Amino acid sequence: MSSIQILLIFIFATIAGMGSCLDEMQTHRPLIACTITGLILGDITTGIIIGGTLEMMALGWMNIGAAIAPDAALASVISTILVIASHQDVATGIAIAMPLAAAGQVLAIICKTVSVVFQHKADDYAEEGNLFGIDLCNYGALILQGLRVGIPALLVAMTVGTGAVENMLSAIPPVISGGLQVAGGFIVVVGYAMVINMMGAQYLMPFFFLGFVVAAFTNFNLVALGVIGLVAAVVYIQLNPKYQAVAAAPAAAASGSDDDLDDELD
């Protein structure tokens, strides 16, 4: 790996680390992070494939309320480096990504605890009416979150050519690597389960089974399935007596709110 590549990895890993905390642009999601890491290392196609595979597993990794998700940024960047620069197969890369996500999660919790310091420093600046100080505190915490991923990625990028990492990875016995590959086929269900639980709508589970059965016995792609799901949602809302009752109340108010909804849906 050239020193330019190492530098670019460090910069991008830092951005992904910030993204993981901000959760806005989604630069930390495997689809994006693996692709860009692959681009830097000169094998974008492999990066995209790892990204797609890892994205499916990370589908349910989300920051809800005070819960902090497994860290997709650290997992994506480092596993892509290992697959491309250290010539591992994608299945091994995915298996390595999981402990990395757990490690990243622990680091995120530590950083988010340390960030309390910035919150308190901001209180002091508020006392002085110093708006620039407030900005600095917010950016300071963000840089900390960036380095949380940037530094580990830098260390891996610097050592990956030396053989130490390769030796460690080649020491994995075939039973383990085969088993990891088998588990890779169904590990995604954890993410699906997280999304389903998050919805917290037990009474809407018939739609889950409908999706399952339609997918089981057809060859529809995701776009077609999405359209069917959308149609089911619209029909359910239109026919649901729960909403009819409200709409039927005072005629004038009802027509007004109906129009509003139509506008929104347009």
Next chain:
Amino acid sequence: MEKKITSSDFFWTFVRSNFLQASWNMERMQGLGYCFGMVPILRRLYEGEELKKAIKRHLEFYNTQPFVTAPIIGITAALEEKKANGAPIEDGVINGIKVGMMGPLAGVGDPIFWGTLRPITAALGASFALTGSIVGPILFFVLFNAIRLAVRWYGIKYGYAKGTDIVKDIAGNKLQKITEGASILGLFVMGALVNKWTSVNIPVVVSEITNAKGEHVVTTVQGILDQLMPGLVPLLMTFACMALLKRKVSAITIIFGLFAVGIICYALGIMNVK
């Protein structure tokens, strides 16, 4: 002279609101990030002691789904503007509205954005990415961010225009309809994904017979399961995961548990790669 928030203030607040979670911390969560977003507005409206009080007001505890913060920013901007022009609005009222809205709005934002929009755009992107196509990552990035930025921009505008009327909107059934509709779509697609994007193969042989035509027929457990209902094992695994998650077992623990299951089953020959 009447103090008025300019459109450039709104623009910079919109830009800054993208950094809401930068200083997410265990004590006041998005508190500092929220204040950071309000800086252009507070700078426009207040100075001196009033400014100090305003900053402190917005450094309080705050946490919600990040995108639905936009209407709350809009509403507090409207209130701060009235207050700066002399309206008798207590500090507690502004914080009360922030805290009062963040819960219900998170209840709307989490299923819509984290439960439906991101999994669906990400799964769509991943379906292209698995074939090595650059279309996948680009599609996900553009779709997700276009919707996110629109929600952020129009959310601020909407909150500011409606002021406290927005509280009625949340109580009304418009948002409930959207949330419920999004949940249906999300669950439907999850059901499809559980079936389509998992692979389990149990090659254990149940019977080996030579049938009447003299053909050698091998029946495996997986063969029987596929005749019954393709994807049955992943479905049961999903239910098991849901039950474990509800019992507060962490996702990472379950993931490692499933890796162990994979390794053990592979070693015993119960499972294999398809």
